[in-house]
Amino acid sequence: AVYLWDDHSSPEARGNNSDYIVANAMGVTNNSRSGNESFFEGYIGAMQGFFVKLQGRGDSGIEFTENMREFGNNSDDHFFRKVKEHFSIKLSLSNALSGEYDELIVGLKEDATIGEDRIYDAPVINTQASFKIFSYLDDRKYSIQGLPEEIGISTDIGFNVGESGK
DSSP states (O other), rough: OOOEETTTTOOSSSSSGGGGGOOOOSBBOSSSSTOOOOOSSSOOOOOOOEEEEOTTOHHHHOOOOOOOOHHHHHHSOOOOOOOOSSSEEEEEEEEEETOOOOEEEEEEETTOSOOOOOTTTTEETOOOOOTTEEEEEETEEEEEEEEEEOOOOOEEEEEEEESSSO
């Protein structure tokens, strides 16, 4: 998964889940209030802050080459662009009083598996965030989860809300 910095006036502390758009081959979460459009469409723009979370010790890193450059896709105000090629659903969690907002993507892809797929599943950065919606995979929380295109496939969904009764 690629985590793209986009504070978008989040009400939480810096470095929280709400400060990042999470993207992988399955889809892209949004971090802005409900009704706002998603700005990322597949290209990381010049000077765009981001990081990539590797799976573990077996990962040797990421290599960016000159032939990965995409000219002509950095002309808008948001640094981003691309086309969707599969079925996915975005679920949003919002609090109109505080302005908090978060999204979860669950998608179906022919080559996805029920286990963790490096290009389709994106773990939650801060699992203790006070305002977060997520899916579960092997007791871990995910911002994006890709599942195989199988009849009857399902996943569990959870959420954190900082305060009860509001």
